[in-house]
């Protein structure tokens with residue numbers, strides 16, 4: 001028995017619904033596209049195309065993994081973020097749409113044509129750094145991460161996007177290993193989930209994503225306590241910083257950056273209307 005593209009999509013969707021997956025329609029489509037080597041347009045334009053036996057087997061394996069709540073990004077090894085495709089493994093946080101708020105703000109702060117150097121602390125897959133550099137040919141960036149495995153993912157993403165020449169990647173504990181260099185823009189999406197809340201997150205996150213990228217300590221703020229003074233030290237006078245935060249952390253994170261000497265501190269909400277980014281400048 002062979003399935004058409006549209007039948008495959010429907011049957012995958014039903015199984016993912018039964019497994020209580022959040023977005024069964026989209027996930028089923030992404031898995032069918034990958035297994036059948038079809039595009040989104042193929043499924044619409046040629047819905048009755050038959051899958052080969054091999055393609056059906058591939059789809060079966062993908063759907064079985066997704067039923068166990070493995071993230072689509074891990075099954076496919078990639079995730080679309082902003083305007084780029086980012087390679088993803090279990091060693092990095094999968095880039096979230098929420099984080100596009102930070103990219104959008106960075107691009108607005110450094111409009112087209114600007115020459116600047118940026119630093120991404122806890123660079124992970126490289127999603128933030130690479131999404132920004134891809135749109136600003138005059139910019140270059142340094143990504144720091146404590147995880148060698150994450151840096152390998154970022155390095156491969158930089159190369160695949162043709163950005164390796166403008167990206168340096170360094171293993172380090174936040175800014176500890178940095179020389180005297182200073183930056184026009186510093187960004188970070190640090191771990192900010194309170195430790196005790198991690199088990200309660202959806203299984204895609206709690207079972208599959210790296211603790212290192214999630215666990216913000218007892219109140220979720222451990223990383224910002226270190227980052228606020230360190231960021232103010234490495235950002236140039238007049239330079240800007242943008243950090244992602246949890247929905248209820250704006251006040252505490254603003255206070256930490258204020259105490260570290262930042263000015264023009266503001267909180268920006270994401271598309272879901274949740275506080276998501278704290279930004280500010282180092283006084284000139």
Ligand code: GLN
Nearest residue numbers: 189190191192193213214
């Ligand atoms: N936004 C992520 C989540 O809720 C957490 C990201 C982080 O800790 N930096 O799963």
